[in-house]
Amino acid sequence: MEQILSKLEVQPLLLISGKGLIKRSNAGFSRVFFPVGEGDSLASYIHPEDRREFQTWFRNLNHESPELSLVKNFRLADKNGRVVSAMLRPERVSEQDFIFWFWEDKGINESEDYWQTALTPAMEAVFSSILDGVFLVNVEGKLIDVNQALCSMLGYHKFELIGMPAGKLFSNEADEIQKATFRFARIMKYGRVQEISLTLRDKAGAEVEVSLNGAVIRGEGNQLVGILGTVRDLREKKALRHLKEKTSELEKAVGELSERDKVKDDFLSMVGHELRTPLANILGYAEFLLEGGVNEEEKDKFLQVIYQESRRLARLVNEILDLSRMQAGRLVYHYVLQPMDPVIGEAVEAVAAEAEQKKIRVEKKINSGLTLWIDRDRIKQVAINLLNNAIKYSNPESEVRIETREMDQGALVLVEDHGIGIAREDQDQVFEKFGRVEELEHHTQGAGLGLTIVKLIIEDGHRGRVWLESAGVGKGSTFYFWLPTIAEK
Numbered sequence: 186m187e188q189i190l191s192k193l194e195v196q197p198l199l200l201i202s203g204k205g206l207i208k209r210s211n212a213g214f215s216r217v218f219f220p221v222g223e224g225d226s227l228a229s230y231i232h233p234e235d236r237r238e239f240q241t242w243f244r245n246l247n248h249e250s251p252e253l254s255l256v257k258n259f260r261l262a263d264k265n266g267r268v269v270s271a272m273l274r275p276e277r278v279s280e281q282d283f284i285f286w287f288w289e290d291k292g293i294n295e296s297e298d299y300w301q302t303a304l305t306p307a308m309e310a311v312f313s314s315i316l317d318g319v320f321l322v323n324v325e326g327k328l329i330d331v332n333q334a335l336c337s338m339l340g341y342h343k344f345e346l347i348g349m350p351a352g353k354l355f356s357n358e359a360d361e362i363q364k365a366t367f368r369f370a371r372i373m374k375y376g377r378v379q380e381i382s383l384t385l386r387d388k389a390g391a392e393v394e395v396s397l398n399g400a401v402i403r404g405e406g407n408q409l410v411g412i413l414g415t416v417r418d419l420r421e422k423k424a425l426r427h428l429k430e431k432t433s434e435l436e437k438a439v440g441e442l443s444e445r446d447k448v449k450d451d452f453l454s455m456v457g458h459e460l461r462t463p464l465a466n467i468l469g470y471a472e473f474l475l476e477g478g479v480n481e482e483e484k485d486k487f488l489q490v491i492y493q494e495s496r497r498l499a500r501l502v503n504e505i506l507d508l509s510r511m512q513a514g515r516l517v518y519h520y521v522l523q524p525m526d527p528v529i530g531e532a533v534e535a536v537a538a539e540a541e542q543k544k545i546r547v548e549k550k551i552n553s554g555l556t557l558w559i560d561r562d563r564i565k566q567v568a569i570n571l572l573n574n575a576i577k578y579s580n581p582e583s584e585v586r587i588e589t590r591e592m593d594q595g596a597l598v599l600v601e602d603h604g605i606g607i608a609r610e611d612q613d614q615v616f617e618k619f620g621r622v623e624e625l626e627h628h629t630q631g632a633g634l635g636l637t638i639v640k641l642i643i644e645d646g647h648r649g650r651v652w653l654e655s656a657g658v659g660k661g662s663t664f665y666f667w668l669p670t671i672a673e674k
């Protein structure tokens with residue numbers, strides 16, 4: 186109690202015993218009214234004409250509900266005969282004691298009269314049971330009453346709030362207080378406000394976001410007497426929404442992580458599977474050879490298989506390494522300003538033996554005449570890859586065509602075959618990791634990584650584009666890639 190009192194130096198207060206004796210007065214009281222002697226009876230400071238009424242009121246107070254806190258007007262008079270009108274409001278603070286808080290009553294107007302009787306104990310009970318903050322403001326913009334919820338929300342003691350200009354809830358700056366008080370005047374004018382979001386200040390000055398509902402209260406004769414406001418603390422709601430957002434973000438991240446984990450697992454098992462096949466072949470045929478008893482013809486055949494499978498294995502390992510380096514962003518491109526056509530020409534030469542084997546004629550029309558910033562080896566790798574596929578997925582003695590030309594400020598390279606073609610629904614998938622057209626899987630030699638690497642080299646490495654066209658199964662395919670002419674890298 187003493188602690189509270191010492192904090193409340195501004196708001197005039199007296200601590201009054203059940204017998205009506207002044208136990209403590211504060212600095213606010215002396216400043217606004219006059220100094221009083223501790224131990225004196227409060228009645229001795231009440232104007233003689235009001236004293237009887239005060240004593241009756243006080244007696245009743247002692248027997249009334251402990252929560253009773255009606256506002257009462259009395260004239261105070263000091264020992265020198267100075268008279269000041271005061272409004273006082275009692276609050277029981279213990280079995281015996283009350284705090285009486287006072288404020289100077291500069292001319293009692295009708296609205297104040299209203300408030301003296303308006304605050305019934307029933308209303309007080311309603312106030313205190315409401316979970317939102319509730320306040321009553323008089324026509325002067327001063328807080329007449331507040332409930333406990335508002336006090337807790339803003340970190341004030343009830344006594345500090347009562348009598349305070351309502352504007353002070355918005356700011357500590359004088360002109361802001363003025364503005365906010367003015368706001369209340371507007372509510373007065375328009376009758377009511379609903380769900381306005383605004384920021385209040387708690388005692389420590391921190392912002393408290395609330396939504397405010399306000400309505401004017403009219404007294405007798407329809408006269409405005411004040412405002413009843415309720416404020417809902419939005420911080421909790423906001424915090425909840427924030428928490429919900431964060432939780433769903435987290436859930437998403439966990440989902441992505443496990444998805445990524447799954448992709449990695451799939452990749453590893455695919456890699457394992459792809460490596461095992463050529464290895465098994467190599468081992469098997471090597472064993473035949475080691476066991477002996479094979480004739481020259483068989484020996485040649487077996488060695489041929491071992492050679493082919495070793496190549497396949499080497500290619501696979503290179504592809505896997507390339508891919509993992511690219512995906513980790515560790516692949517370094519060596520860009521050089523290059524004429525495009527010779528690079529493509531070299532790729533055609535590189536696949537000549539394979540084409541020859543299947544008696545496939547490679548027709549070339551290489552005359553883009555463009556010079557581009559490219560990583561020569563990587564672009565050659567792309568062209569070889571597309572040519573290899575064209576040969577691989579074509580019937581013997583058919584034709585594959587490669588062409589370079591200028592298009593859209595860049596170089597277009599196309600590789601056309603008349604082979605097995607790709608069904609429309611499989612076309613996107615072939616650029617995916619291990620993306621192979623399923624029905625053909627047993628025909629294919631590769632692991633389905635080639636086109637994934639092609640796409641990474643063209644799109645990530647050279648800011649180009651790669652796509653394919655195929656009229657469908659059995660109708661051949663054309664793979665395209667396009668590289669932009671970039672002045673400087």
Ligand code: ADP
Nearest residue numbers: 574575578615621622631632633634635636662
């Ligand atoms: P792979 O090593 O299996 O050839 P790629 O990534 O190079 O892997 O190709 C992926 C799949 O795309 C192939 O398995 C095949 O099903 C299909 N494909 C690629 N090129 C052609 C083509 N020219 N004609 C038909 N299908 C093709």
